[in-house]
Amino acid sequence: MPLAQADILEALRWSGYKLTGPRLRVIKALIINHDKHLTVEELYDDINREDPPIGLATVYRTLNLLYELAVVTKLELGDGFDRYELADSSDHQHHHLLCSRCGSIIEVKEDFLDELEERLQRDYGFHVTGHHVKFYGLCQACYRK
Amino acid sequence: MPLAQADILEALRWSGYKLTGPRLRVIKALIINHDKHLTVEELYDDINREDPPIGLATVYRTLNLLYELAVVTKLELGDGFDRYELADSSDHQHHHLLCSRCGSIIEVKEDFLDELEERLQRDYGFHVTGHHVKFYGLCQACYRK
């Protein structure tokens, strides 16, 4: 489950940052669009559908701030755009299935990498602290065609 | 095992592209540095340690061409630089362990994702054709300290 607004505001305040109008609007946009995987620019456009407008630099700054606070994670799909999505309330990351035909993004919540990470620790002596995993392929609908 | 030069030249010719001097030098540089994970610019610098110099645009173009031909794969570590590395001769991709302390990159050849991909097919109806997997953490040497 993604972080709720109250948790995010708490994290901000706890770290000594102010809750300003622009910041709140970025946070709300993140929550509302949490399943859409918007780029920074798309998020910016979405926010500015309502007045007063806020600056693009502020959106970037706020997202970087939230990233520092581990409130959001960065998602890079390889198309040159950074995307940010709300972190999970548990510390389990989720993974993405990218359909190369229709472009849809499916989220996989399962934590199926624990076993692998143990193996990397055992066989390679590598201590895993995080991972980025993306699968490319065809979603169910596209595969049928 | 990464592709050998003969295989690459074969792929070029088979697709109707010409083997030119600059292209050959890019290919050789990829082979020589296959374990160094160089950025495009670093590859360009390495090539131009010998005369005659070739253009940066040509390096980009050649790498994109080889990518189209599936001769190289693109590796993005999240630092804003594209890296290209020789594809494996079998169609099995390898994965990377990134040490966040010393910056070393360890390659894992094992194909430990087959089982997972079957599960994605079974549970999500998602047909996997490729994946990008990176693990962050501490390598054996750094973990001991």
Place this chain on the structure above:
DNA sequence: GAAGATGATGAAATACTTTACCACCAATCA
């Protein structure tokens, strides 16, 4: 072998996302 067509190269210009800078504003505190 000559002439035209095709493909490749290199230098510079351009695109594009992201960050840095700087002046201004708002809130807080002495």
Place this chain on the structure above:
DNA sequence: TGATTGGTGGTAAAGTATTTCATCATCTTC
């Protein structure tokens, strides 16, 4: 009230990757 701090917005700048365009080399075709 005056001063300090933090935040904002517009713009400039950074920086990687791509595109443009003139030129060159190679290959066909007659």
